[in-house]
Amino acid sequence: MNAILQVRDLQRHFPIRGAFNRQLGWIRALDGVSFDLIQGEILGLVGESGCGKSTLGKTIMGIHRPDAGAIHFEGINIAGLEPRAHRSVRRHLQYAYQDPGASLDPRWKIGRSLHEPLIIHTNLSTAEREVRVREILRAVGLPEGHLDLYPHEISGGQQRRVGLARILTLQPRVVILDEPTSGLDVSVQATVLTLFRELRAAFNLTYMLISHDLAVVRMMCQRVAVMYLGKIVEIGPTADIFERPRHPYTQSLLAAIPQIGGKRITRDFWLKGEPPDPGKLPSGCRFRTRCPRAEALCAETEPELRLIGAQHAACHFAELDSLRSA
Ligand SMILES: Nc1ncnc2c1ncn2[C@@H]1O[C@H](COP(=O)(O)OP(=O)(O)OP(=O)(O)O)[C@@H](O)[C@H]1O
Numbered sequence: 001m002n003a004i005l006q007v008r009d010l011q012r013h014f015p016i017r018g019a020f021n022r023q024l025g026w027i028r029a030l031d032g033v034s035f036d037l038i039q040g041e042i043l044g045l046v047g048e049s050g051c052g053k054s055t056l057g058k059t060i061m062g063i064h065r066p067d068a069g070a071i072h073f074e075g076i077n078i079a080g081l082e083p084r085a086h087r088s089v090r091r092h093l094q095y096a097y098q099d100p101g102a103s104l105d106p107r108w109k110i111g112r113s114l115h116e117p118l119i120i121h122t123n124l125s126t127a128e129r130e131v132r133v134r135e136i137l138r139a140v141g142l143p144e145g146h147l148d149l150y151p152h153e154i155s156g157g158q159q160r161r162v163g164l165a166r167i168l169t170l171q172p173r174v175v176i177l178d179e180p181t182s183g184l185d186v187s188v189q190a191t192v193l194t195l196f197r198e199l200r201a202a203f204n205l206t207y208m209l210i211s212h213d214l215a216v217v218r219m220m221c222q223r224v225a226v227m228y229l230g231k232i233v234e235i236g237p238t239a240d241i242f243e244r245p246r247h248p249y250t251q252s253l254l255a256a257i258p259q260i261g262g263k264r265i266t267r268d269f270w271l272k273g274e275p276p277d278p279g280k281l282p283s284g285c286r287f288r289t290r291c292p293r294a295e296a297l298c299a300e301t302e303p304e305l306r307l308i309g310a311q312h313a314a315c316h317f318a319e320l321d322s323l324r325s326a
């Protein structure tokens with residue numbers, strides 16, 4: 001399997017500030033994240049709000065500078081590249097914002113928003129740009145008349161399509177989709193998801209798909225990564241993660257959707273309480289304060305990702321669990 005992107009031990013910390021801008025500590029939004037993105041796949045990224053999903057996407061994109069770690073894209077370590085050097089690589093990596101409205105300038109007509117990235121990143125003439133813009137607009141299923149409209153004159157689903165068109169004009173290799181269906185009603189969601197699939201085939205794209213919606217992830221992704229407080233705690237093929245989750249955190253996430261196709265997919269325990277303060281991580285395993293299976297070892301030693309079954313999970317007792325369920 002050919003990795004288009006290799007992320008290694010990526011760290012990104014944000015200062016916690018109190019009164020008078022005094023620094024009180026650090027949030028370890030990314031606390032050592034490692035994974036490969038395989039050429040052509042859709043990798044799902046799931047986890048509770050605040051676990052670092054968007055930060056991971058933005059750090060890969062160079063919107064945030066990593067504090068440590070490596071991001072290899074086609075053999076080049078792009079982590080910490082100077083903004084100017086990063087720009088030529090960035091064209092090939094694109095991030096679709098969680099809020100599509102926010103990526104469009106409300107004062108600009110859609111046409112101008114679509115020309116802008118091409119003006120910045122390419123030397124195409126106006127006529128060449130116009131051809132590319134119209135071609136992409138057709139690919140995302142919007143009528144040409146929309147080029148003369150303002151963002152507020154089109155629907156949320158159409159804004160999503162424009163956001164995507166904007167990215168695709170640059171002919172990226174990897175697209176990070178951050179919550180691409182949130183705020184859309186179910187029928188629009190379905191057409192947008194179909195569109196993502198068609199565009200992936202047409203433009204030979206690789207996606208990382210960040211979503212709260214486990215049903216969307218299950219339907220769209222070949223593999224899934226589960227994040228908890230700045231770390232990947234489980235990663236593997238979608239079918240294995242959904243049918244035999246190994247990490248207790250994944251098990252409890254999935255227990256929140258107990259019935260799929262009428263079949264109960266996990267033992268039913270629910271997450272206890274809120275995640276701990278991300279500025280004060282527990283010792284050892286970061287999930288242990290909410291884990292029904294935690295033992296003394298979990299407070300002492302942080303579990304590393306290990307191959308268990310078809311997936312990798314970071315739990316001292318995941319093997320015991322697989323023996324039990326076998
Ligand atoms: N620019 C920033 N400055 C300070 N803290 C930040 C910043 N961006 C994110 N954080 C913090 O980093 C942590 C991870 O945030 P992030 O936005 O990556 O979460 P998320 O998993 O995308 O959540 P959601 O599902 O709600 O979108 C949170 O504790 C958040 O408050």
Ligand SMILES: [Mg+2]
Binds near residue numbers: 053
């Ligand atoms: Mg987010």
